[in-house]
Amino acid sequence: MISLLSLKDFAVVAAAELAFGPGMTVVSGETGAGKSLLVDALMWLTGARADAGIVRHGADRAELAATFLLDDAPDARAWLVDNAFDDGEDCQLRRIIRADGGSRAWINGRPATLGQLAALGGLLVEIHGQHEHQALLDRGQQLALLDAFGQHAPLLAETARLAGEWQAADRALAAIEHAGDVGDRIDWLQHQLDELDREALDAEALEALQAAHRRQANAAGLLAGCEQALARLAGDDGRSLARGLAQAAGELSRLAADEPGLAEVVALLESAQIQIGEASAGLERIRDGFDLDPARLQELEERLARLHELARKHRVPLSGLEARREALRAELSGLAGAGERAAALEAQRSALARAWREAADRLGAARRATATRLGDAVAALMDELGMAGGVFSVQLEPVEGERPAAGGGERCEFMVSANPGQPPRPLRKVASGGELARISLAIEVAALGLDAVPTMVFDEVDTGIGGAVAEVVGQKLRALGAERQVLCVTHLPQVAAQGHGHFRVSKAVAGDGTRSAVEPLDEKARIEELARMLGGVEITREVRANARQMLARAQRPPL
Missing domain, CATH: 3.40.50.300 (P-loop containing nucleotide triphosphate hydrolases)
Structure with missing residues (x-):
């Protein structure tokens, strides 16, 4: 409070x-x-x-x-x-x-x-x-008040849940029916997938292809570079590096007896000599592995061209082709099973409609019992509020149509007669403002305290x-x-x-x-x-x- x-x-x-x-x-x-x-x-x-x-x-x-x-x-x-x-x-x-x-x-x-x-x-x-009574003139508010008075929240929630699930199934079925004959779409999708399935589109395969193409495209330059490097290491255009290192190491070794610090320099020169030898051997293996194959280069270029054409066709980067293929495959799978899915959705929709009807009937029965209790309570309060002999009743009417509704299967109308002998009329058609205020007050008093709100304010x-x-x-x-x-x-x-x-x-x-x-x-x-x-x-x-x-x-x- x-x-x-x-x-x-x-x-x-x-x-x-x-x-x-x-x-x-x-x-x-x-x-x-x-x-x-x-x-x-x-x-x-x-x-x-x-x-x-x-x-x-x-x-x-x-x-x-x-x-x-x-x-x-x-x-x-x-x-x-x-x-x-x-x-x-x-x-x-x-x-x-x-x-x-x-x-x-x-x-x-x-x-x-x-x-x-x-x-x-x-x-x-x-x-x-x-001016609270003005809201009670709305039939939706009247039904909400009836449900609150009867504490129908669990029944109403179940009815609304089933109606929502039925509507979701109905929308999904309508989408399939709207698509009509999907044969042409299936043929088109299959053709696109056949084109994409002929290619290796995963990231590793694409990277390997591009690396192989670069190697073949630059094979002549790579071979010439390796030959030139080997020639320089071997000394074809002058003094050999390996031989020069060996001579320097030998001369310094003879001097190391007089200067011990030169031994470390000799060791470094000998290590460099070994590494140059290994570098030369590695270059020879790479040179001997080069194959100037124009046919292979053409094959790689054609394959890359096909992939780039597919990427332009599907409006994705080269790296997005694999995801595009899987999306087409998923769509094709969905369309291929459209008939089966439509049948399953039809069965689900029918089952939900039956379940909703059972839940709506339970809610309707509770509403009818509550309508009697609310009518008696309000009528008694009307008598206390100076409208002796007045009549109040809650009229429930079935909602037309077969589509399950979240609010159940009824509409509500508050019916009143402020004076004995007069037939009840809808509350929204009561002419007297004073009578309307008192009747509405009776309804409010009858329905007070139905929730857990600790403080109530009346203006x-x-x-x-x-x-x-x-x-x-x-x-x-x-x-x-x-x-x-x-x-x-x-x-x-x-x-x-x-x-x-x-x-x-x-x-x-x-x-x-x-x-x-x-x-x-x-x-x-x-x-x-x-x-x-x-x-x-x-x-x-x-x-x-x-x-x-x-x-x-x-x-x-x-x-």
């Missing part, structure tokens, strides 16, 4: 720090005082898009921060661990929104994206706005009601506060009296600007606030007595 909310330079609030406890906390204030600012702050802290208009006039930025206790939020705690944002037993969210529209966010002191803020916020806070969802009906709404919200933390912005004293805690938002003109302040109320201050909400311009002693009695009655433990 949320334990602390801090605001700085936010709209008309210069600075505020609010501590929240468990149960139901109400927020009240005069019209235009900024009661809904707390709800707005929570929305921006949980990932809503930044709006520079929320920065207080004259300030550079607005700063928002909230601390959440995680004892009642296991899903949020798990998310923090999975995303490496965990840090102790609490969770701190912080966001700065600049006057130029930019913003930054942090989770437990670490920078976070808006997506991460929204993902975590959805596990911590659930906000119900005063003037009691608009359009009053009197005894308002007291019932307050009692329902207070009862919910026994299970979850509830924050409720209200203008009705009957609802405000039901809170376990109470904040008042007030507005004052200071200098040339307007500021709002938020303060917690003790029992005496609560009575004054309830009296203000009950009374008119003048708050009399009788109004205060009524407020005191209302508060005492609301705070009395249930029997």
